[in-house]
Amino acid sequence: MSAPAVAQTVDPATQAVPDDAAPADGETIVVTGSRLGGLQLQQASPIAVVSAQDFALSGQPNVENVLKDLPQLVPSTTGASNNPGGGVATADLRGLGSTRTLVLVDNRRYVAYDSNQVVDLNTIPAGLIERVDIVSGGRSAVYGSDAISGVINFVMKKDFSGAEVNANYRINEAGDGGTFNGNLLLGGNFEDGRGNATVYFDYTKRNGILQSARDYSRQAQVDDGEGGLIAGGSGSIEGTRFAIGGVNRKFEPDGSFSAYSAATDAYNYAPSNYLQVPQERFLMSAQTHYDVSDALTVYAEGQFINNRVKNQLAPTPFTGSVSLDADSSFLSAGSRALLQGLDTDGDGFVTSTIYRRLSEVGNRVSSLDNTAYRTVLGAKGDIGGGWNYDAYYSYSRTKSIESQTGNVSRSRVLQALRTTYDTGGNLVCSDTSNGCVPLNIFGAGNISDAAAAFITIPVQNSSTISEQVASASISNRELFDLGAGLVGIVFGTEYRREQGSYNPDFSLSSGDVVGFNAGEGLGGGYNVKEVYTEVAVPLLADLPFVKKLEVNGAYRYSYYSTAAKSVNTCSGGAVWSLIDDIALRGQYSRAVRAPTVSDLFSGASQDFPAATDPCTTAVALTNTNLNASCLSNGVAASVIGTAYDGGSTQIQTVNGGNPALREETSDTYTAGIVLQPRFLPGFSFTADYYKIKIANYISTVGTTNLIRACYGDADNGYTPYDASYCGSLPRDANSFAITDAANTLANTGA
Structure with missing residues (x-):
């Protein structure tokens, strides 16, 4: 079924409801999927529309909570995503991944939140949204890379005049996870309506919920091998599991040891994780345009977003081969005897693989501070003869700073485990540098505060992603008439540059940090130069069983500075209206996804x-x-x-x-039927088939x-x-x- 529609104009003579009621004189309706415009149900590809009214009635502060119920979209990263997460919301059409769904704002690329070049939906100002168009099927020939599964285009209000204030507070049925949102929209016309300026401010604060707060999430579960779930967990436990010669044992709090059982001793890491990630976000957007003349309208817009999110995981699991002091005073007599019996070389140490949950250090917490901004400067106008132009330059940049606590230094753990006795008979580190304190891992809760402080290591990393786009197009929607309607054509060129970096501190890049997000840095970028064209040709009209037959085609040539080099994309389709009530439609598209900055340049x-x-x-x-x-x-x-x-x-x-990654290429076929029976004013029904096959799939x-x-x-x-x-x-x-x-x-x- 098509998405809910707002009220439409009814033809008093026929009682028929035109699709997306006819535009007023001089007004052009541009529906996503074509740069030549058109009405929603007269396109060759399926298009669903979500109106501003749908957003308003939902009472939801985040865009993700409105779009996630559409059947075209499958669950992706949301406010419930803790590992990984980051507090962002992404769109995933047809389950092919958010990197294969192109998100646009007013037909232009928007600010990405990371080096995967994916848009965080919640950075789009919800109060300015006029509607959202969701187009299924490849659209790379029209919009460029990434539109393999389709396009989601946010169309913004252009001439808002007045003031609007909104505030709401939501709370879960269980009485937790409260979310507050408040926003202010101000706009006004000037110079007798030739210009407009609009500003928008938005603040959101969302409280976190831990998995321990719900019965269904407080216990880690695993497959029982028979299609069911049983309680499970990690083999890295608080009391330390140790393996010598393949035999698994665990230490008790008194330093003794006992047999380890995976069924009863596995560590339940679930309660410490967030079920709903806490978030605080400030967003500001401004836009303006001014009609200098029919031939020149200048426009500008800008956004600033600051998003702060926390993710939390259970304490660090330390796994690795270590040297255990066979004569340590931390051990019981029985444990010392066991280790001394295994000390075959007589050096006083036994090599063992240990699995220790370092709970005494505390949970691992990631605090992410995302700051993004975007600017657009452009000009458009009518240059006569039905020809129009539109040219703009946009720049966007996101910088993320992540601070982590609860992480542990591997080198310091190894240093603190290798112990000896000083002249006074006290157990000390064999290497006392850096203020080393002996680490008692032999039983749950035995690590002292001083030892925990010694092995703990605060870390920080930062990342940036920037994008520049220079685009120009010229179009004519009234080129000539073959007798069935006006032919439309557009020519355009575009230059895009993507640049990204990830800069972990030394502890992370050196691999000394035990836990999550350890890895090498990232740095690199690429550019692409493109030319494209699109044409729509009405061939037949007002014939028996051919109320209207229109065909369309598009082609784009791209040259990437990466291994992809020369890339061609194209599409072609047709809409055949048998009568006013029934139309058939179909589309073929060759689409691409070029590898992202992260795909190409991310370190291990x-x-x-x-x-x-x-x-x-x-x-x-x-x-x-x-x-x-x-x-x-x-x-x-x-x-x-x-x-x-x-x-x-x-x-x-x-x-x-x-x-060395090459671009993904996809072949997409869609075919469908549109029913708009005149005896049911306001009713429309669409059914569409789609098939998408991707080659060179990057994964x-x-x-x-x-x-x-x-x-x-x-x-x-x-x-x-x-x-x-x-x-x-x-x-x-x-x-x-x-x-x-x-x-x-x-x-x-x-």
């Missing part, structure tokens, strides 16, 4: 995706193929089929960019898929699909667990 970084090591499962004991694969990849026969990784549901993975293979390729799965009897992927899944020599799975970006397929 750590991630902990959900994945299961198949060699820990019971089937690894009974399936000959899987058992052989586990042995050949370094898992000891004695631990196959056991939870030697502590029952962990996450696998440490390394991600990164790739400057990581995924840790789960790497594992599946290396070890096979139940569907093929655990025969490896491609054993070469096993090299991307290195294992720890002591615990045999998969660590640092290599998962960098690639043009993966279709």
Whole structure:
């Protein structure tokens, strides 16, 4: 069904309701999907429209909460996204990813929030929105890169006059998560209506909700292997799990040890995470235009946005091979005896892989401060003979500063674990530099405040993304008439430059920080030069079974400074109105998505995706193929089929960019029917089919898929699909667990 529409004009003679009632004299309605304009239901591609009234009646302070209910969009990053999150809201048409959905404001690119060049919907001033057009299907020939799944265009009010003040406060049924929003809209005409200036101010504050506040989210859950869910968690526990020779044990608070059970001892990390991310945002927007003459209208606009968000994760899980002091006074007599018995070289230390949740340090908190601004300067006008021009320059820039607390220095943990006794018989660090304090990890709650302070490391990183666009076009919507209507054509050229950087502090870039967001920096950019054209040609009209037949076509040539180089996109479609009540439509589009700054230039970084090591499962004991694969990849026969990784549901993975990436290309087909029966004034029904196929799809293979390729799965009897992927899944020599799975970006397929 089409989106709800505002009241429309009814023809008193026929009682028919024209689609998007006819424009007044001199007024041009431009609906997204074509630079030549047109009415919503007379386009070859499906278009849904959300009106300003829909936003007003929703009472929602954020744009995301209105658009997320549309069936064309699938869930993406929202205010409920904590890991990753950032407090942004993104649009994902047809489930192909937010980077494949082009978001425009008044047919122009808007400010991105990060180096993936994705727009945060909540930086768009909701109080200025006239309507939102959602176009499904590739639109790269018309608008350029990124429009693979479609376009979302926010059309803003142009001539607001008066003052409007709004304020609302929302609270959840449970009585928490309150959100306040207030905004002020001021506008006025001048010079007898030849000019207008409008300013808009908006403030939003949203309280956070922890997952511990809800029954359904306070417990981490995992697949039980039979289609259900059971309580799960991380193998990095507060009491320290340690593995020597594949045998898993845990320390008790008194320094003694006991057997570790993944079913009962796994750490529940869920309660500390946010279910609703706290946010504070200030937004200011201004726009103006002035008609110097029919041939010249100058216009300008600008936005300033400051967005502050917190994300929170459970305390840092420390995993790695360490040297344990076999004679430490932190240990019970039984634990000392165990370690001393394993000290085969007599140096007083035993090498062991440990899994410790450093709860004494506190939760990991990321405080993100995003500041963005955008300016547009342009001119347009009528130069005679039906020809119009529009030229503008825009510049946008976003800078993000992220401060993290609760992070831990790996080097200091290793330093604080290697202990000895001083002349007074006191346990001290073997290396006392930097004020080292011995670290008692042998039991939950045993780390002293001084030791926690020693291993804690505050970190900060910053990132910027900037975009410059210079665009010019000339169009004629009344070129000539073939007898069925006026032919329209547009020619244009565009230059766009994207530049981004990510600058972690030394602790992050060196890899010394244990936890999240560790990784190398990013720096780079690219430019693209483009020319394009679009034409709409009415061929037939007022014939039997052909009330109107119109065809359209578009072509764009782009030259990228990256490996993509020369890129061609095109589209063609037709609308066939059999009678006033029934129309058929179809469109073919070749669209592209060029790799983003992040895709091309991001450095290596750590991630902990959900994945299961198949060699820990019971089937690894009974399936000959899987058992052989586990042995050949370094898992000891004695631990196959056991939870030697502590029952962990996450696998440490390394991600990164790739400057050799080529552009994605897609072929999109849409076909549909439009019904507007005259006997039902105001009613319209549309049904559309779409098919989108993407080649050179930019993605990581995924840790789960790497594992599946290396070890096979139940569907093929655990025969490896491609054993070469096993090299991307290195294992720890002591615990045999998969660590640092290599998962960098690639043009993966279709």
